[in-house]
Amino acid sequence: MNANRKTVRRDPGYAGLTRTVPTLPTAWYFDPAQFQLELQRIWQRNWLYVCRSSEIATARSYRGYQIGEQRILLVRGDDGTARAFHNTCRHRGAALCRDDAGRFPAAGIVCPYHSWRYNLQGDLVQASSKLAGDDFEPRDYPLYQLPVTEWHGFLFVALTQRPPPFAASFDLPANRLDDWRMADLVVAHTLRKTMQCNWKVFWENYNECLHCPTVHPKLVNLVPLFGRAYLERQDDPSWQDHASDPDPRFGGGLRRDAQSWTLDGQPAGVPFPGLSEADRKAGHIYLTSVPSVFLVAHLDYVRVLRVRPLGPEETEMSIEFLVLPQTLSEGRDLGNAIRFTDTVMSEDAEICELNQRGLHAAPHQAGVLMPEEYAVASFQNWVRTQLADG
Ligand code: FES
Numbered sequence: 074m075n076a077n078r079k080t081v082r083r084d085p086g087y088a089g090l091t092r093t094v095p096t097l098p099t100a101w102y103f104d105p106a107q108f109q110l111e112l113q114r115i116w117q118r119n120w121l122y123v124c125r126s127s128e129i130a131t132a133r134s135y136r137g138y139q140i141g142e143q144r145i146l147l148v149r150g151d152d153g154t155a156r157a158f159h160n161t162c163r164h165r166g167a168a169l170c171r172d173d174a175g176r177f178p179a180a181g182i183v184c185p186y187h188s189w190r191y192n193l194q195g196d197l198v199q200a201s202s203k204l205a206g207d208d209f210e211p212r213d214y215p216l217y218q219l220p221v222t223e224w225h226g227f228l229f230v231a232l233t234q235r236p237p238p239f240a241a242s243f244d245l246p247a248n249r250l251d252d253w254r255m256a257d258l259v260v261a262h263t264l265r266k267t268m269q270c271n272w273k274v275f276w277e278n279y280n281e282c283l284h285c286p287t288v289h290p291k292l293v294n295l296v297p298l299f300g301r302a303y304l305e306r307q308d309d310p311s312w313q314d315h316a317s318d319p320d321p322r323f324g325g326g327l328r329r330d331a332q333s334w335t336l337d338g339q340p341a342g343v344p345f346p347g348l349s350e351a352d353r354k355a356g357h358i359y360l361t362s363v364p365s366v367f368l369v370a371h372l373d374y375v376r377v378l379r380v381r382p383l384g385p386e387e388t389e390m391s392i393e394f395l396v397l398p399q400t401l402s403e404g405r406d407l408g409n410a411i412r413f414t415d416t417v418m419s420e421d422a423e424i425c426e427l428n429q430r431g432l433h434a435a436p437h438q439a440g441v442l443m444p445e446e447y448a449v450a451s452f453q454n455w456v457r458t459q460l461a462d463g
């Protein structure tokens with residue numbers, strides 16, 4: 074009998090698991106057939122964050138995006154609307170553009186193979202044959218279009234005609250970060266990393282702080298609750314002992330002398346003007362849309378982390394730093410924010426790769442989740458539910 078179990082009570086409202094839960098089967102983290110199934114049932118069915126609207130700011134500018142073998146083209150129309158198409162010509166299926174980003178000519182989208190020409194709505198305007206077959210109707214051959222949502226300057230695409238409601242794809246109300254006025258923010262910097270791990274390993278690591286004390290020395294110095302291996306106040310079984318204690322060791326948020334996620338705790342960018350006192354004190358507010366993105370809003374910048382699977386054991390993350398335009402025009406040095414994030418994300422990437430490496434042990438069919446890993450359990454249940462929906 075575990076002595077802890079006898080002596081530690083669980084206060085009402087305790088967030089942790091009260092029984093152990095098995096993890097997903099280990100083979101799901103490297104089996105190629107499982108990876109294909111997850112691409113089909115998860116990545117091709119949910120809203121996916123592609124890029125900021127500013128990447129296709131002008132009419133005819135485009136940007137590519139790839140998930141598995143699905144290559145997508147996002148293009149800004151003359152009417153200002155962003156549209157997404159499979160990057161595939163309706164003639165014999167050539168890719169419509171070679172580059173990942175660029176601008177189509179005034180003529181529209183012209184296939185590089187036999188010059189079929191489409192307008193920016195995806196309608197076939199002209200086939201190249203001098204005389205088409207008698208039954209050929211150009212309107213029968215528009216590009217394969219996909220749903221797009223443009224939200225606060227973020228472009229999302231869905232690789233299905235029937236995506237779930239967009240707002241429901243977030244874990245909190247989608248307007249939670251409205252005070253940050255994200256449509257007006259500009260990208261100050263982007264970090265990219267390729268991790269040798271399955272995409273689920275990344276999200277599982279994201280969903281717990283049990284690893285924080287061992288993996289993130291700088292982060293736990295900034296966020297004392299993380300140093301106790303908790304994400305939220307109610308992750309502590311005896312949380313009611315300190316239910317209204319404002320000490321950040323219990324309530325969360327940044328250590329007392331810090332205001333933002335930077336090396337010295339001081340804001341690097343110009344602070345956002347419209348934040349409530351609670352938002353300023355929180356230090357970080359997360360808004361998550363699995364499987365492709367989470368946002369973290371700080372006092373002076375918003376961090377956007379996009380996840381993209383490259384293979385069963387390879388995952389890309391790109392991190393954009395969004396700031397007020399004044400932060401750039403005033404020449405603020407964001408180095409302390411960028412280096413802090415780079416440190417924490419590199420620590421996470423390294424530990425995710427270590428996790429992946431160990432998963433191959435033949436006898437390790439599944440692991441076990443501990444109380445602090447309740448959000449990992451929720452994520453894994455979400456994965457199971459998505460996969461079960463054939
Ligand atoms: S494949 Fe595009 S015009 Fe032939």
Ligand SMILES: [Fe+2]
Nearest residue numbers: 278288289421
């Ligand atoms: Fe971490």
